[in-house]
Amino acid sequence: MSRTTYFTATSLDGFIADPEHSLQWLFRSDHDPDGALSHVPFVAAVGALAMGSSTYEWILRHEGAEPGFRWPYTQPTWVFTSRELPTVDGDVRFVSGDVVPVHAEMVEAAEGRDVWLVGGGELVGRFADAGLLDRVLVSIAPVTLGAGAPLLPRRLRLIPDAVERNRDFACVSYRVDGPEPA
Numbered sequence: 001m002s003r004t005t006y007f008t009a010t011s012l013d014g015f016i017a018d019p020e021h022s023l024q025w026l027f028r029s030d031h032d033p034d035g036a037l038s039h040v041p042f043v044a045a046v047g048a049l050a051m052g053s054s055t056y057e058w059i060l061r062h063e064g065a066e067p068g069f070r071w072p073y074t075q076p077t078w079v080f081t082s083r084e085l086p087t088v089d090g091d092v093r094f095v096s097g098d099v100v101p102v103h104a105e106m107v108e109a110a111e112g113r114d115v116w117l118v119g120g121g122e123l124v125g126r127f128a129d130a131g132l133l134d135r136v137l138v139s140i141a142p143v144t145l146g147a148g149a150p151l152l153p154r155r156l157r158l159i160p161d162a163v164e165r166n167r168d169f170a171c172v173s174y175r176v177d178g179p180e181p182a
C-alpha cells in the first residue's frame with residue numbers, strides 16, 4: 001500500500017531553504033550516503049513524486065545546467081505550478097489546483113510503492129490539509145538560518161517512529177496523526 005511521505009532536510013530552526021532559496025547551508029554538513037534516512041534507498045521505494053515549481057526550477061538551475069543533463073528521477077513526477085515552466089526529457093507532468101485528484105493519479109501510478117512529496121512546505125501543507133500526508137522523514141542539519149522557506153507551515157500532530165543520527169544530522173521519522181488543534 002502506498003504511503004505519502006514528505007522526505008526532506010531542514011535547518012535546526014525549521015527552514016528548508018534560506019531567504020534566497022539557497023541550499024548551500026545543507027551541503028556543508030557531513031552525512032553518510034549509506035546511513036540513516038539516506039536518499040538512495042528512500043528513492044528506490046518511491047513510485048511517484050510531487051513537487052512545487054520552486055523545487056523543479058531549483059533542480060533545473062543546479063543540475064540542468066550540466067552537460068548531458070537527464071531528469072534525475074525515473075518515476076513519474078507531478079509539478080504543481082500556476083505558470084508555464086520549461087520542459088525536460090522525462091516523465092514530468094505539470095498540474096495545478098486541488099491536490100486530491102492528482103494524489104489519486106499518483107497513487108495509481110506508484111503501483112503500491114510510496115509517493116514522495118519532494119519539496120515545498122506549502123505544497124506539502126496542501127496534502128496535509130486534505131488528510132493525504134502519512135509520514136514526515138526529516139534530517140535536521142546543525143545550522144540555523146533565522147529565516148527562509150518553512151519546513152511545513154501547518155499545525156500537525158506528529159508521532160515519532162524513529163530517531164537516528166547520520167554524522168552531522170539528527171534524523172527523525174514521524175507518522176502524521178492529524179491536525180494539531182489550536
